[in-house]
Amino acid sequence: MPQEPLHIATDFPSASLEEWRRLVDKDLKGKPFASLQSTLEGGLSLQPLYTQQDATASPPPEPPGVAPYRRGTHPLGLTEGGWMVCQEYTGPDVALTAEAIRVDLERGTQGVWLCLGRAHGIHAAQADAVERLLAHVPLDRTPVHLEPEADVLSPAAFFLQAAQRARVPHEALRGCLGIDPLGALARRGSLPRGIEATLTEAAPLVMSLRKLAPSLRALLVSTRAYADAGATSVHELAWAIATGVEYLRGLERAGVPPEEAARSVQFALSAGGQFFPEIAKLRAARLLWSKAVAASGGSPEAQAMRLHARTASTTKTQRDPWVNILRATAESFAAVVAGADSVSTSPFDEALGIPDEGARRLARNTQLILRDESSLNRVADPGGGSYYLEQLTREMARAAWTELRRIEALGGMTRALLQGEIGRVLAETRSARDKAVRTRRLPIVGVSEFPHLGEAPVHRPPRPPAPPPGPGKAGPEIPPLRPTRVAEAFESLRDASDRYLGTQGVRPRAFMASLGTVAEHTTRSTWIANVLASGGIETREHHGFPSADAAATLFAETGTPLAVISGPDALYPEWVPALCAALKANGARVVAVAGRPGEHEAAFRAAGVDLFLYAGADLFALLSSLHQQLGAA
Structure with a gap:
């Protein structure tokens, strides 16, 4: 019997935005509609609903392949072969890195990104070292990208020399030589040649490559220094464009027209943990660069940005590092949806030391699965047409343009760095983000949320200490931007717990006095056990006490100085004062209560309660104070 087709779109009456608002206001029961909005770093707000009205408020975006390239620089998007799987390498040893490159190229990697430097990269400071590093790389068909940490000009000469010795013609070379003086200044805090002198010296090479190796x-333009130091998406985007503008101006003063200079710039941005904002950031980057190059007189072809995206380092954790696989997958997914030309997925163990072959394999295969099994390369613009994403892209671009104009008013990106303005903004950003982490408004799975105290540790060889920098010419100097990870605060508590375990044979422990029935206290007791575990404190739960004295007697048998009272609020006025007094009488140095005390705070503190653990409190500070009391700090 044939089935009747369903006409869902016509069978149900359409609902208007006004009707939706009336239902929402009813469900909010007096709360303001603004309570449904979410605030992002950088001052952006997310609405609970986006409609076609939001999309029609602005002109529709151009199709892919058309300036200003919001939807990508290729008319068919990534469907003509997909994005380039480009692995990054930072291991210090040249021979080991060369072998890792050989293995990866044989097993799916298409491009090579070499981070060169004493502190955070490969120790390849001479021409022969660069040649050995590239020994297994077919330069005539493999794009090679350099990212020097300090000396930004010599590696370019070393690479071209290696290509010449390998008899690879210049026109076959692809990639980027990595001349990024502002990026080097931000990371290392010094630039011996200076910005202007570096760009002047690079100008003949730029013109030569435009003819011989287009x-x-x-x-x-790498934002690694800013992203690793905690920049918001808006700041990272704005500072990237400001840096590109600085390079266009410097090269123009050295005789390179903006048309040629714009075609000589490669951008590299990070893809962080906020999925849709990161997509919007990368899409907005193409839009803003197109506008900047157009203002400089560049043609539509010169306005097309070459964009590389890397998964962020700030989001990765040392504790429960396996979760980093999920983080890197989501970040890679965002980069691909945003239309990045090439993507680097970081190994899950990068925060622990030098990644091993297994971690590199997982990172490589993450992209291969996204491409070959998820078929992300079969859609020209996966994010195009989404009311939410298009609106967020426009808002991201406007916010970044405002920041770009502020940097320009200061005299440009160079002056903003030298005057300490970039460092000041990053300090404010880190402070706000740290507050969100400490209160768990920014949760970190495996660290501040759902920690596993019994996890098997993952060990990796640490990076050797960086050798002291040699003498160089005088140049601009600033305090280098310090890389940071959002998990560092809570991980420091876990480190202290491990040290305590090593010396005492047990971890810091807490006696949990859970009041009422299991059904009454399980939600709060589970939450508080999770909080204590994020600080490396083990819990032993007890419940069903006939009296406060019975609970205190059981506590005395555990030998721990910390007791936590957890249960329904209704039982607290009756139980907390008597139970706290009994616990203190039986040796408790610290008594904590799970939940907000409300109007009973004064009475509870008078009874001996030392602190309260509740959602929204500075849990890191409270856990640190418990470490002090337990002798684990």
């Missing part, structure tokens, strides 16, 4: 870009 697929090999000379300049790099």
